Amino acid sequence: QDVLFAKLTLSMHPGCTLYAPASMPHILEKLAEEAGGHVVRTKTDTAAFYNAIFPGEPSAEAQAAFHFDGIAAALQLLSVLHKEQTTLSALVDSLPPFYICRGEEPCARKDKGRLMRLLSEESEGTQTEGVQFQEKHGDAWILPDDTRPLCRVIAQGSRAEFAAEIAEGYIEKIRNLLGDGEK
Numbered sequence: 043q044d045v046l047f048a049k050l051t052l053s054m055h056p057g058c059t060l061y062a063p064a065s066m067p068h069i070l071e072k073l074a075e076e077a078g079g080h081v082v083r084t085k086t087d088t089a090a091f092y093n094a095i096f097p098g099e100p101s102a103e104a105q106a107a108f109h110f111d112g113i114a115a116a117l118q119l120l121s122v123l124h125k126e127q128t129t130l131s132a133l134v135d136s137l138p139p140f141y142i143c144r145g146e147e148p149c150a151r152k153d154k155g156r157l158m159r160l161l162s163e164e165s166e167g168t169q170t171e172g173v174q175f176q177e178k179h180g181d182a183w184i185l186p187d188d189t190r191p192l193c194r195v196i197a198q199g200s201r202a203e204f205a206a207e208i209a210e211g212y213i214e215k216i217r218n219l220l221g222d223g224e225k
Contacts, residue, residue, distance in 0.1 A: 180204050
């Protein structure tokens, strides 16, 4: 739904800046580029996202509605469907294909900092939060959980099997890195 909301925002405000939590699919950059806009990544917590979308951008109201006000979001959706003389299913079908696979791996609180440091040494990507890796058929984002003793892996791929393979590979990488520290 987040990708659909982004497409709707770009339809309403071509060339706008999309604000998106770091965990949202990276297909947003492609959609924004096609509409003459760009994406600014925020931290994943709601407050960081909410604070980022209010610097006075014309699209800020639309983005806030899509994420925080269901009634306003429904009205905006109906407005775009009417304006473009299309259906919701046609709009969804127009989205580029992408697949997400999520996983979690236990990680003691005392090991999170060391794990993130080791991973960031291997990563070439910049990130707002966590560590990101680019792969041939997708990417992986690794984020330590703030409250629980675990790390989350969010993998994206152009096909479901690519996303699953990337997620499994990084879960295994986390296991190996954590295992190396215990020897």
